Amino acid sequence: MAESEVQKRQIHYPPVPNGIDYLRDVVDRLARESGEPSERDLKYAVLHLQAAAEVLLKARLREEHWSLVISKAEKTNLKKFEKGEFESATNNETVRRLVDVVGLDISAGDKKTLLDLATTRNQLQHWGITEEANAVLTRAADVLDFLIRFLDRYLLPGLGADDEEAVADDLEEIRIGLTRIKSYVNSRMERLKENDLKGHEVRTVRCPDCQQLALIVDGATNNCLFCPRDWTDPLELASSYDSTFGYSPAPGDVYEDTLVDCPDCETPTLLLEAETVAGDGSVPLCFNCAEIQDGLEDCMRCGRLYRSTDEEVICSNCFADLG
Ligand SMILES: [Zn+2]
Ligand SMILES: [Zn+2]
Ligand SMILES: [Zn+2]
Structure with missing residues (x-):
């Protein structure tokens, strides 16, 4: 048992540094020290964030067993997998396998965050950026936040010393970038609360x-x-x-x-x-x-909500119906 444990830890693991590299690009684009991200930055940030999520989540599946990365395991073999000749599992299925097969703890909120990002990515590939910049930013921050937690908990502990050293600087920049995006969101919200949202x-x-x-x-x-x-x-x-x-x-x-x-x-x-x-x-x-709309009642007859004016127990539709 001790031997297989050692072997597992020594596997050289390119997908994780690859995913981290994508994330580094995302924060370089979104968390600029000066100036707002351009439309092009937003576009590539979404594309690369989605790529990072895919690579990192699948890296954990692969650690469990390579066949989990593939959409239909009965249609493949190790040779084809190593050559990259396979159809990989969908986003939804990847998250399901991580939870149901590998047994990881991924909350419903995190799952939704990931699937929303995939939707934004698809829309963007067909229509270009359709969301406002700030909406892209807050969603990207949520995904980054999740991926950093995922890395810390499920991927970094399995990295070899060399890989760990290779990604250390990028990880540091990614954490700083996320903090910068969050503080931009917070300070903007504070300003809105004290001004334009006041009274509403x-x-x-x-x-x-x-x-x-x-x-x-x-x-x-x-x-x-x-x-x-x-x-x-x-x-x-x-x-x-x-x-x-x-x-x-x-x-x-x-x-x-x-x-x-x-x-x-x-x-x-x-x-x-x-x-x-x-x-x-x-x-x-x-x-x-x-x-x-408070003070509404459930109609005794049809179950719809209605406003009771004279202690009647059915809605006006039902009242008319009964003639
Ligand atoms: Zn909004
Ligand atoms: Zn209304
Ligand atoms: Zn009714």
Whole structure:
């Protein structure tokens, strides 16, 4: 047993330094000491971040067994693998194998962060940069944060002394770069809170793009001041918000669906659990009428939410229906 342990530690491991090299490029582009990243920087940062994530996650699979990197193990052999003649597992499947087969601890939030990045990468390859610079920055910071934790916990301990020395400077720069991106985000948010967001706390929610508490729901422009961008279509905003922050099956959740029809404007834009800057906990907020819809009742007949005006127990639709 001791012998195989020693052998495993001595494997020369190019994928890890390769992944770290991509990350170094990402922080060089995003965490410049002076000046904002250009559109080209954003583009290559996303592409290289995605490449880094793929290389590093698969490096851990490969450490377990090379066949785990391949999409269909029954269709290959070691020779083909070594020549690179294989189709590799998808992002989703890679994360699943790390958790279910290797037994690593990757949270649902981290998993979502990774899959969102893959989506951004795909959009970018087809359409170019469609997101605002700040949204790219905050998402990239989340992925960097995860990959550094992943490296520290699951990859660096298995590196040989030579490799470790070779990547030491890059790792240092990557950590400094991440801190720089985070402090840029924090100081910008502090400025917004003290100025433009002041007075709008009750209707300020987290933006689905940049994930900052900087989106003022007014039912018209629905402006995120951090990105900055407008969400002029309340339906798009509501469904983006819901798919980003809404219900995911977890013990203790009350609602099966957190996005429902608003009884006032009759649009499916009522978020039952919107977190606002002012709120303690979450409030029911309609992204179309921009009102907090509390005091609603469940209709006894159809189950829909309605506003009870005269202690009636069914909604007006059902009332009309019964004639
Ligand atoms: Zn935003
Ligand atoms: Zn409404
Ligand atoms: Zn009803």
